[in-house]
Amino acid sequence: MADQNSLVTHLIELRSRVLKAFLSVFFVFLCLVYFAQDLYLWIATPLQEALPDNAQMIATDVASSFFAPFKLTMVLSFFIAIPMVLYQIWGFIAPGLYKNEKRLIAPLLFSSTLLFYLGMAFAYYVVFPLAFAFFTxxxxxxxxxxxxxxxxxxxVLKIFFAFGLSFEIPIAIVLMCWTGMTTPDSLREKRPYVIVGVFVLGMLLTPPDIISQTLLAIPMWILFECGVIVGSIYTRKKKEDSPEEQI
Structure with a gap:
């Protein structure tokens, strides 16, 4: 009976957290929807600056001039509300974590958000101008x-997701080292395969031009090296923690 009550309590807490996360996204959407057209013009700027004078963007569907900015606003609302969404996730899982786990997860949640934003910014300010200049x-x-x-x-959304997720490589490496799936030394031994792998991923996740492929592969390689370094630090700290500190 106690287990059933505990399960119901957790389900109620989960529902509350999910609702708060949804409301945070919806609130951001309400703040942005008035500027939907301006947001689309901003996201289209890299292409418009690369297009020749006799070219322009067009809407081939009757309703696309409305739905495209609307869709962009919805996606951006989720991106902007990610910190609040992650905070709700943290609030749900934190009570069940040990002290040393809390010291790891909290920085990772913050770092993963920052890295995702950095990936999107890198795509917008570096990759798009070079790629569109090449295409045109x-x-x-x-x-x-x-x-x-x-x-x-x-x-654009595909590239944003590709670069945003690719910039999460250090987080994935730290988690794998922390859970014992791999070790920093093992990852260092696999460095040649990783280098080949990031260029293959760059080829698959980006348009078929060498510029955008390289601009994704090189940051992924650098982030891999950063992840190995941070993973080594966390692994060392984990070994130094005593059992009393982990409770």
Whole structure:
């Protein structure tokens, strides 16, 4: 009976946390929806600056001029509300963690959010200008590049997710070292395979040009090295913790 009451209590707590996370995203959306058109113009700036004078963005579907900015606003609302969403996740799992686990998870939640934002910023300010300049430079003569706004948005969101998730590599490495799935020394031995792997991932996750592939692969390699260093520090601290400190 006590177990059933405990399960019900946890389910109620989970429902409350999920509702708060949803409301935080919805609140950000309400704040941004008025600026939906401006947000789309901002996200389209890298392409518009690279397009030749005789080209422009177009809407090939009747409702795409409304739904594309609306969809962008929804996605950006979730991105902006990620700290609040992670805070609710932390509030739900924290009571069941040991002291040393809390010291690890709290910084990781903050770091994962920051790295995801950095990945998106890197894509917008570095990758997009170079990639779009390359795309527009190889347009065959006599062809006008009139990009559909919905297709462009899908492309941009895909790149945002690819770079945002790729910048989470250090977090994944720290978690694997912390849980004992691997060790920093083992990862160092696999460095040649990792280098090949990040370039393969760069080829799969980015458009088919060497510029954007390299701009994703090199940061992934650097982040891998950072993750190994941080993983070594956490592994060393874990060994130094006494059983009394972990309770």
């Amino acid at each position: 430079s190889v347009i065959p003569e006599g062809i006008v590049n009139n990009t559909d706004i919905s297709s462009y948005l899908n492309f």
